[in-house]
Amino acid sequence: ENYHTILAENQRLYNEVQELKGNIRVYCRIRPFLPGQNKRSTTIDFIGENGELLIANPSKQGKDGHRMFKFNKVYSPAATQAEVFLDIQPLIRSVLDGYNVCIFAYGQTGSGKTYTMTGPNSVSKEYWGVNYRALNDLFDISRNRRSTFSYEVGVQMVEIYNEQVRDLLSNDGSQKRLGIWSTSQPNGLAVPEASMLSVKSTSDVLELMQIGQANRAVGSTALNERSSRSHSVLTVHVRGVELKTGSTLRGCLHLIDLAGSERVERSEATGDRLKEAMHINKSLSALGDVIFALAQKSPHVPYRNSKLTQVLQSSLGGQAKTLMFVQINPDVESFSETISTLKFAERVSGVELGAARSNK
Ligand code: ADP
Structure with a gap:
């Protein structure tokens, strides 16, 4: 639904910055939950087929509570x-x-x-x-x-x-x-x-x-x-x-x-x-x-x-x-480390999308 507008907009931005990109590939791999972890408390909201990854902030609701990333590939757990x-x-x-x-x-x-x-x-x-x-x-x-x-x-x-x-x-x-x-x-x-x-x-x-x-x-x-x-x-x-x-x-x-x-x-x-x-x-x-x-x-x-x-x-x-x-x-306890890890990755990949821009 909403994701598709976000995805389309981010795809366009992504294509624009592609040209600036060096020859580094960034593949994101999400670890599965380990035995004993609560699978329902996850920050992973959506994994797209073309390397999109939507992360949910456990303490914020709505659009502001989401951050979209785009890599060459995202592996599911x-x-x-x-x-x-x-x-x-x-x-x-x-x-x-x-x-x-x-x-x-x-x-x-x-x-x-x-x-x-x-x-x-x-x-x-x-x-x-x-x-x-x-x-x-x-x-x-x-x-x-x-x-x-x-x-x-x-x-x-x-x-x-x-x-x-x-x-x-x-x-x-x-x-x-x-x-x-x-x-x-x-x-x-x-x-x-x-x-x-x-x-x-x-x-x-x-x-x-x-x-x-x-x-x-x-x-x-x-x-x-x-x-x-x-x-x-x-x-x-x-x-x-x-x-x-x-x-x-x-x-x-x-x-x-x-x-x-x-x-x-x-x-x-x-x-x-x-x-x-x-x-x-x-x-x-x-x-x-x-x-x-x-x-x-x-x-x-x-x-x-x-x-x-x-x-x-x-x-x-x-x-x-x-x-x-x-x-x-994948767990909510790791939210802030996850965001800082992904921001680092975004920087090295040369592709920064920032907050999901669905409401512009
Ligand atoms: P790091 O090297 O980043 O500290 P580890 O590779 O030691 O992390 O992984 C932490 C734990 O999670 C280990 O018990 C590991 O076997 C398990 N683990 C990590 N990735 C996977 C995976 N893709 N599938 C199953 N178990 C995994």
Whole structure:
């Protein structure tokens, strides 16, 4: 009814701003209610087929109580891991043609970032997240191309915690801080000291994920707590040699599970928590600024403002392709975090619709 007027108006605005848009895709994924949560108290009012998302403010009635967002895609809570992967598969495969690709998961803690990127467990293939599926797919395609190309795949995994970069694949579990090379070369190694493991099969991948998990837990009592406050970056380097000509191409895929985006009340956090919160804030807003500058084709892109953007510098911008999974919780308690998450996503996608404009 009313939604259709809102949708039509927003579609028109959306089309207008499309031209301004950079090459970032934003896919919003809504986490299902967890067992025990009251399914009726949700902020999700409407999910359109073309990426529209209408959020209801639980404390306001009527039109003023609604905010419309528009992304490249919005997944309903029922979307499966396989469905989500199918949509990003072409992007993943382009790495074998020499492209640089960055895939992020952004959202508050508990919104499903790790579920999307890693999955709830690695045992059952059905629940595999993007990381496993991506590597698996790269192996499949490179096998299919073996009469024309010879590919090598190397993987690095680092964690960025409190603006320090650490290796997650070192075999001695050392928590050595790593330096970042200022690289403006496409496909340049930003963190050359981080261990690079060569992978040839899915079982190699499962093994390295385990090493990464184990190293991530070092020095922290609660893995979940630590991982929600650090960014983890899995980088897949691909080198392909065309057999006929001997020419070489390189592609690079970054799979990033970002720290939780929740705003921490300054008055409540002290000591380490406050420090962590400030670092997270700084790096997520630096990421937003970089993507925004790229989308606006700004001559100055502020990569230097955080370790995260420095590590990713050579894979953000230029010919690189960027996709962000914006994860949200469906419950009313998360309303204000959901709105701030979606506003961030709206900003990086370069498409801001503002309040639903049905009454103009
Ligand atoms: P985050 O990484 O953002 O902190 P998690 O990925 O750990 O969040 O998800 C929080 C909880 O919700 C976990 O128990 C996870 O298994 C569950 N969950 C998240 N997304 C989904 C989904 N799409 N389907 C089923 N369960 C999910």
